[in-house]
Amino acid sequence: MEESLVSASTIVWLAFAVGGVFGFVANRTNFCTMGAVSDIVNMGDWNRMRMWALAIATAILGTAALQWLGLFDASKSIYTGNRLTWFSHLLGGLCFGIGMTLASGCGSKTLIRIGGGNLKSIVVFVFLAIGAYMTMRGLFGVWRVRHLDNIATELPHGQDLPAFLGAATGMASGTALLATALAVGGGLLLWSLARREAWRSDVILGGVVVGVTVVAGWYVSAHIGYVAEHPETLEEAFIATNSGRAESLTFVAPVAYTLELLLLWSDTSRVVTFGIASVLGVIAGSAAYAVVSRGFRIESFRDAGDLVRHMAGGLLMGFGGVTALGCTIGQGITGLSTLALGSILTTLAIIVGSAITMKIQYWLMMRGA
Template structure:
């Protein structure tokens, strides 16, 4: 492959990422797919329908990821989640911060982008503040704090899923076979559990959200891990995953990409600042949500209700930006993309996000009781 073909493929990968993300935004806006909303429905109404939608998406993502790995389409060892270093404290602290913040900010990172597409000006403010906080936690003052504290606490394990590794060793299976059995088995169980809910069985949108959102995560794994994988770069002669910020195979995530999007916009004239998959994903979700909002005639301008509403959203955005980077992902980055690989760090982060969201709801209830 020559340089011209490489550049053409790079562009194709970006357009593919934009298209997949636009589908995500369209489906999320139509079905009200939202992790915070799922937790809120359980806490406030005892309704598990949206949580089952989210769990179904998780199961579909697991099946797709391990299925493609078994077919040899992608290499699961080339993700940021495939690591023997479990940063459990970062996952706990960052996840709890993110979960708490998403309640105050009326939704997680993906929901913020979806709401922007639907006309929410306050979500646009959340985007800028969250992106700023995320960038500071990637490379700025909070990055130094993160590196010198929580990131230094870790447990060293064998890379990959410890469950599939143990099963493979016990039964004498190849690691790929064991991973397929474990990942596929858990994925099927999650889908079955989600499908048993009465609210899911009676709702077309619930099936669309569960299968559609999960499929977009799988599609992005394919875009970066197969379409965008070049075994030998024409200049460096090394393998490369095109358009990714990490230089490895990636799927949907939205905290760090918000920072990358702001960085790309601010330094657009700098030739060294090229568009990446994360930037394209951010734009795609907003575009997809906007298309559905206009098509369904639900596009509405929305602003802050008052001073306290503004303050809560600003604090929530800061918590999400810092927490999302510290935990190495958001409800989508860790809760769907990361969990689809059966990463231990992702599972810890997911549990912490849900716990943080519960604390956020308790905090909001306390504010109401004070009044």
Template sequence: MPEIDLNTIASNVIWATFAVTVLLGIVLQQTRFCTMGAVTDVIVMGEWTRMRQWLLAIGVAMIGVGLMSYLGLIDTGKSIYTGTRLSWLSTIVGGVMFGFGMVLASGCGSKTLIRIGAGNLKSLVVFLTLALSSYMTLKGVFGVLRVNTVDTVFLTLSTSQDLPSVLAAQWGVAKNSLQLGLALVLGSALVTFALSRKDFWNFNNLLAGFGVGASILAIWWISGVLGYVAEDPNTLEEVFVATNSGRMESLTYVAPYAYVIEWLTFFSDTSKKVTLGIISVFGLVIGSLIYSLATKTFRWESFRNAEDTGNHLIGGVLMGVGGVTAMGCTIGQGLTGISTLAINSFIAFAAFVVGASLAMKYLQWRMLPPPCEPVVAGNSSTYHSNTGGCGMPLQIACHTDQFGTLGQIAPEDVAEIARQGYKSIINNRPDGEGGPTQPLSADVEVAAKALGLNYVYLPVVSGQITLEQAQEMARLLETLPGPILAFCRSGARSTNLYMLAQQVG
């Protein structure tokens, strides 16, 4: 019997995972693949493109895992997702927390790493917050709270909790065949739905769906085949080399954050080894960095204000605690877990969507401030500043000291807007929407430029904001001189567009 070199196997697992995740980082940057973006696009804009990317990735991963299982390459029963304990309450509570947190933090665990590679300092803060809170939920004070509360409520099944095992026991069918059948049916349905619209058929969308799905499959193969040892020469038991759980793993981005911090903190402890999860974190960041430098899109980005800082800190904590409680993130449960057809993973995905929806409602409420209060000058005459409110009759809602929204304006209102200190105006109302009495954009533009203000016409149909419009708004907020004033019929459309601009990317 040939000698088994566990160190060589571990090295192969690490370097293979690193190569896959570097490529994945490039794909995620190129395609803007994002769970939070997919959910918010559907909720706010009714736009399904990024959700179709997600569903395509799930379908590809599901079909691939079904085929690998049927061929005997991997056994999903040896993953963390298919145990006999169905912790439904932990999954729901943790999933909602994670979904809410990822919106506050402008992205899930994988998106945070992608943004770090692109120079986003906000995401670096989220990374540290998420890593610490996830570690505390795995082994610290939050872990004790978790174990003694939501983890006490669960169902113990007579089989593994994946659909093939449950149905095989009830129907008396071979699990192997049933897993392949379910994977082909469900996966094909998702792929068919994703590809059903011809306008979805472009390079980025197909790369996102097939690329992410293939990455999940590649890591399953790396841990389940390349890293599998039937008999560890030290323990005489089977082992999956270089995994934190000791079981077969694929991509997830919550617990690995904690393992990265632990590895860096105890670096001199030779018992702390680089694992598949740890290297996958570094791989995404480096892949994103390579793409950002190559395309000259790398730029430093920091917090806008104190509320923005608070949102990201709270979001990081919610993702760390919620992700561990739910046994995974939108990648871990939403893709990796669902590819095994685990019941808990389907519950988790639904909980992520609910949490994200609640967070979007919260942000919409937060970004609809009342008209600002007037400021009284020292000579007792009333004036209005962009940091203190709008004036009469211009009811400006001041979201930050650099951005405000307003209802329809006329050319004669521009002088008052300039007096209040605004440097740029964005018009989000299409010409003619309000009939012949609505001032034309060109007339407002003439008045703005006559006073030295920047003016941009970005018309948005009410209730039909598109992803491209949100991305353009984000670009304008980055490039136009501030303070910036955006207007539409009532200001609500501009507010929604501003909110979406904070989330896209």
């Protein structure tokens, strides 16, 4: 019996819907990784960090459930291969953390702010896309491959934590997956909800819905869009993904592909993909909330220095995100949902880079006061 082939437009519209939900809820709850780090560094407030942890926990548990049910195979994503490019994860994460602090938000926050009318974020979007494209295929690309990605550790198994547990104990892969997901995801869930103030509606809503959108992204690209044998190539295929693998939400390379599509619209080989549709969906969802809540307002730069900082931040995020294979969402939630070691390294490096930059900014501000 011939396998039915889902249309690319179906995957694209579903990705747009997933992105729309993410954008609407993230704007509604002020979900922001850089904001979470800033709240801790500057005010000692952990609520938005708990929201982020809740999103990670939801994504881990939901993704593990998909794998247990046979609806998703994490080995078919970019995250769990046996080649650990640890230096790229650390350097890229640091650069991304610095960049998102200079640019007043990560890739997802940039899209959310565009939906809310922020002109500064349009500039960040363009420079993030340029930096990402230069790092994928342009000026920085060859240098990255030759001098950064070559620094790697070859593992005898996948780099996901269940693979390490299985190799160390001889545990079956399914059992190792459940044990690790329950330990890590359950632990983060308990920590995120351990304080009474974390039970606010915005923390619960933002954490749960953002995590669920990542799981939904995996389901759309890796199950609905999966074809074991494409009728034209006779090979395994994931419909409408740029990487040709299973994808979920991430906002660095897809931003570059979005700008590329806008610049080369007349080139019929350039089409809307899962990643591009999710980017546009986040903007649309955020704009919808901004209009409904009457929060849409035009915001621009204070001065030339503000412009330069945002431009530099966008470039650093583009370079860092491609080098580290993701951003605060692409690695910090989507990658972590696969329990990949590289995602853990990147996420920690992003937090460190952002926190250090905030401290330096505060020192410079006090020095100039």
